[in-house]
Amino acid sequence: MPSAASDPSTAPNQAVAPAAVSRLPPRKLSMALVNFWLDAVLLVTAAFVGWVTVVMRVVFPAPTFAAGWSLWGLTYNQWHDLQFGSLCFGALVILLHVMLHWNWVCSVIGAQILHLRRRPDEGLQTIYGVATLIALLMLILAGVIAAIVTVHPAGTP
Numbered sequence: 001m002p003s004a005a006s007d008p009s010t011a012p013n014q015a016v017a018p019a020a021v022s023r024l025p026p027r028k029l030s031m032a033l034v035n036f037w038l039d040a041v042l043l044v045t046a047a048f049v050g051w052v053t054v055v056m057r058v059v060f061p062a063p064t065f066a067a068g069w070s071l072w073g074l075t076y077n078q079w080h081d082l083q084f085g086s087l088c089f090g091a092l093v094i095l096l097h098v099m100l101h102w103n104w105v106c107s108v109i110g111a112q113i114l115h116l117r118r119r120p121d122e123g124l125q126t127i128y129g130v131a132t133l134i135a136l137l138m139l140i141l142a143g144v145i146a147a148i149v150t151v152h153p154a155g156t157p
């Protein structure tokens with residue numbers, strides 16, 4: 001183990017050239033730290049969506065009877081908007097979370113499920129990712145359209 005005296009970075013009397021100081025390597029952004037903070041935001045968002053949902057279910061009466069009720073200055077409809085907004089935010093963070101782990105997802109599918117010899121390259125993985133996202137969005141859109149065209153508004157048979 002090198003002693004502190006022989007270590008140029010710790011020796012007290014040794015002059016450090018200004019050029020050496022100015023050329024310190026730039027601090028790399030650690031992906032583990034990015035993942036950590038994104039996961040923390042994800043956890044808080046999921047907990048928040050859950051909390052808003054429980055409040056709406058437990059504190060307010062059924063939505064059809066909630067007209068005129070309010071909690072901490074927000075009406076039922078405003079709580080409903082808060083729920084939808086936080087859900088959309090959570091969906092965006094989950095998208096980012098999965099994008100950061102997409103390499104891992106492709107590796108598992110390629111090696112463990114499809115038993116491929118070689119993993120698809122980065123470009124192909126991105127194309128699969130975008131295609132998966134478009135397919136998911138289409139599925140959600142189809143479900144919403146099906147609901148819109150088959151809903152029974154009040155007063156209709």
Ligand code: HEM
Pocket residue numbers: 035036039040042043046094097098101104105
């Ligand atoms: C409450 C929501 C979630 C939280 C708090 C969460 C947290 C985490 C944490 C702590 C990790 C390991 C650390 C890291 O590499 O980032 C991880 C990995 C991962 N998560 Fe999530 N996650 C959540 C939701 C999801 C969802 C909804 C998906 C997929 C649709 C997902 C997919 C993955 C994948 C693929 C990995 C990598 C697995 C691995 O490396 O073994 N996560 N997540």
